[in-house]
Amino acid sequence: MKDINFIFLILTLVAEIIGTIGGFGSSVFFVPLGNFYFDFQSVLGLTAIFHLSSNLSKIFLFKKGLDKRLLLSIGIPSVIFVVIGGFLSKIFNSNFLEIFLGIFLIGFSLLFLIKSKLSISPNDKNAVVGGALSGFSAGLLGTGGAIRGLTMASFNLEKSVFIATSAFIDFLIDFSRTFVYYSNGYIHKHNLKYVPFLFIIGLIGTFIGKKILAHIPQSKFRRLSLSLILIVGIITMTKLLFKL
Template sequence: MNKISTLFLLLALLAEVIGTIGGFGSSVFFVPIANFYFDFESVLGLTALFHLSSNISKIFLFKKGLDKKLLLTIGVPSVIFVVIGGFLTKILDSSVLEIVLGVFLVALSLLFLLRTSLIILPNTKNAITGGVLSGFSAGLLGTGGTIRGLTMAAFNLEKNVFIATSAFIDFLIDFTRTFVYYENGYIHQHDLIYVPFLFLIGLVGTYIGKKVLKLIPQEKFRKISLLLILTIGLITLVNILLKLF
């Protein structure tokens, strides 16, 4: 694409702001939006590059909240499995996997919204499982932050800890999968015209999101995160059904 789409950039900014507020990154909104403008391979490449800048911003703005234990238990398996998922994009049908992801997100978010007393025990097993699933999904579908966000929301973390830790893990994932996507040939030269704009959007969107987040009480944060995840799951399902039919 040679011509810049202003609407696409505005939607990317909105995705970054909402992703910052939700704490699970912009890709969960950015990927469905970008799918309307680019082919699937280009979406994967641009998402990885866009996320690098937005997560650097979040790490800088929320660095005091980093949870080093979760960084290890969720981050390490995420990095390992994002490589596996990234290479499998050349083999597996992404449409089926997007449907599975959408159903999974809708079902789990509804479960936690309807049963407010239900929480996932904050143990190493659950953290590692969330890391494996989010990393694999990020590599395969371009977005895994919702699964990681669902895991971390269930841990009922303080919002600054939630965002800082999620952003650092996301940065490691994006840094790793950028090399995988480059090797796969997903980073196309004709799409790079958008990268400087997306880098700026990552910075500005994160800053706006942080300002908005200060207005949200801690007790409402978990519910908002789950509602956003439910919305993302529904968008994912509608988007893939529109493609199929």
């Protein structure tokens, strides 16, 4: 227990709660926060493991809202491209990947906060493209929920449907990339001590997030998600500036 960083675990719980409220999963927060405590590749490995339990919790708590059509059109390309992105993550320098992640999160969120009426057409083609991009980003950078969230937001889904479908797709992504990250050597033996804690945090954080989400009006849902992504992007870039 003396080697366990409890501040990291508390921040992980916060990331899980906010990720549930935002609807795009905790990895968009967990990855940049984890980089304060571990190297980037270790964070990728821990993210995949943590998300397996986290998304199982969401699937259980929001199971009545699953959209099977979007599960196929977004989920299948996501799984294919997360494998590709996972293998490519071994090629690129981790500092480059962190910078790219921060820039992407800030640019993405600002664009849609400023251009609030800008949207993606809710059709099968965009669902497939969005799924492919989110899967590739998840494999390469550790998080693809923001892209998937934007794609799914275009379909104007009710909150529980949005979260349940996103969580199921995320689970398929995490299950696939866990094997890729393991073969890449990202899942380290000395970090496995965090797994039981992360599993419990996934359950508790999702439950708390669901309770809070019940009090958030549907009209504010998308803007809240984008605001949270912007905050994470700023945190990521601030950390990198101190690192340089």
